[in-house]
Amino acid sequence: MLLSKENLEKISSTNLALPSSASFELPERVIQFGTGVLLRGLPDYYIDKANKQGVFNGRILVVKSTSSSGADAFEEQDGLYTVCVKGLDEGKEVVQYTLNNSISRVLAAAQDWGTILAAAKNPDLKVVISNTTEVGIVLSNDNILDNPPSSFPGKLLAFLHQRYEYYQGDVTKGLVILPTELISDNAQKLKKILLTLAIQNELSDKFLRWLEEANDFCNTLVDRIVPGRLSAAEQKLTEAELGYEDQLMIMAEPFSLWAIETDSDRVKDILSFAQVDSGIKLVPSIDKFKEIKLRLLNGTHTLSCATALWSGFVTVKEAMNNSLFHGFVANLMQREIGKAILDQYIEQDDVANFSRSVIDRFSNPFLEHRWENIALNYTSKMNMRNVALLERWYKKNLVPPSYIALGFAAYLKFMDTQYNGVQYTQEINGQTIILQDEFAPLLFDYWKDKNTVVHRVLADDSLWGKDLSSYPGFEETVQRFLDEINAFGVLETIEKLNVAWQVEY
Known part of the structure; x- marks a missing residue:
């Protein structure tokens, strides 16, 4: 039996935290650039944990850079995947399974760019998360009118500009931007690139002010070992224990840290998921x-x-x-x-x-x-x-x-x-x-x-x-x-x- 929304009611394992049926109706509050295991094992893990406690109450639209022909695992499994937390906590062995339902849709930038841009009009959207590797935050010669722009900063700038245009520069519609790439001052470097790209694309001074003043760029530090897929033998044993097949199952260690640099009350209010785990640190300096x-x-x-x-x-x-x-x-x-x-x-x-x-x-x-x-x-x-x-x-x-x-x-x-x-x-x-x-x-x-x-x-x-x-x-x-x-x-x-x-x- 393949993991999916339809098959959730058939899962009888008592060792598993299951999502509620209502969680599928939560609005998309996050757009995430990247489908990698670190994102799924850390920020997406936290957001799902908060949703299960009725705190954040929002799901994630994921943008992937690779295109795929036909249905992929995310589509086949309705975005559901299992996080296997395995390791030691204060010297004691920990094994926990969680069925993560934080991802609402996964769209390919090459195929679905128009649909992705349409999400910029979503009034519930509050947060941008990214992990495009260390080489993802780089300056390019992107044209934001390309379908899609080639670089991650180009895509993000096009998305933000679409939101600015739709809401006519409303400063309350800015987003909290949380890059998790492992470079120092990741958010400030991303912001600088976006401003440079905006000038290269001859965008208005009003947009430049909105980009700087309405959006919160928060430097972050992530720390969790997320090896990703289990070995074939371990996957088979885990699936037998849980009672379903899961093409997206990942493993993560118990330790987790997401330090986010902010002293803004607005940001703290938007990032309400920080309440549910001591591993999330909202601090003036990371x-x-x-x-x-x-x-x-x-x-x-x-x-x-x-x-x-x-x-x-x-x-x-x-x-x-x-x-x-x-x-x-x-x-x-x-x-x-x-x-x-x-x-x-x-x-x-x-x-x-x-x-x-x-x-x-x-x-x-x-x-x-x-x-x-x-x-x-x-x-x-x-x-x-x-x-x-x-x-x-x-x-x-x-x-x-x-x-x-x-x-x-x-x-x-x-x-x-x-x-x-x-x-x-x-x-x-x-x-x-x-x-x-x-x-x-x-x-x-x-x-x-x-x-x-x-x-x-x-x-x-x-x-x-x-x-x-x-x-x-x-x-x-x-x-x-x-x-x-x-x-x-x-x-x-x-x-x-x-x-x-x-x-x-």
Whole structure:
């Protein structure tokens, strides 16, 4: 039995949150550019949750950039899909199923542009959501009269202009625009592009004012692992448990965050779905959440990567099942990264709470994160995520950060590669890893002299933007850990360090 509106009454599973029949009649309050799993697993998940609680009471018109011949899965299933939330929450295993009914229609821009533009006249419409990848928010030479314009900003500008024209510049008909693309200041960059495009298209000064003044462009940060489709075997088992087939079923981890930058009462009123989940943060600035995520989640991933690989671990969950490595990750976050980023905005409770969520996320038994994949562009990640931590650490401490230094030493050992004339490779426990790192040739040359490699790499400001060997004791600590790793292995080196620091988790 295929999941559909008609077959809802035939579903008898008690492990599933079902939509009400009335939810199909809710008005379209959101237009969403993108059908990807992140959107369906995060903002659409929140909106459906709010609808089920009678709060937001609105559905989503989805615009997809790809065209399809004949009926697709969204049409066949009346927009319904299952969200399987699987993972750990405060160390306890969570498995929850929800039938999401937030999507009312899915239209292809190439085929249905006229219908999409007609939705601009909808008085109930309040919100724009997008996730068109990082390259989606770019300036083009779009003509908004094209059918459709080629870029996402071109499509959005055409849609907004249609709304402006229909409502004759009514300032109460502006929209709340929430891009979720993973770039800094995503909404402000989108707004700047729209204004430039509007000038290129010779649109009126009155429209430009309406675009700026009637619409709220809110920077956002999204954070949730949404792997998407289940494996074929897991899909089959889940469908057997729930009693229906679902071509759109997705999995998501329990943790979720959608930080939205606003201090507007109007925006807060429109985004009423924020009431239903503590993962939605309506705040005057999202900088705190960006910093916490970058340092505690991404930075920990990077500093842990080579230590895990040299310990023989293939996946993140496998590494977290080892008590020594678990202790390394916990102490790295709590004792060093967390202390480095504490300031007037980031408090100890922020660090403690997010660190615990990272432990749950890394330990998720339902996810297969391979350390080999995390090592892609390793040097750039180390620079972007962790070098600034050293400066902040040394502003507060006179001694070097041991866990950060150990992670850096393991990274240096990982960059001691072989070159076959085409690729730089690293072999660990019989497994050959092909490096995708633009700085691999430079590090390869530095490793030709093992006696000077630590100093030369740390002192190279072309890699880090500063001389890391200038931080008191850092070079010596990295060198000591590199020597210990070579002599005893990573896990024994971690064990000695963890003994020095009582493990908190």
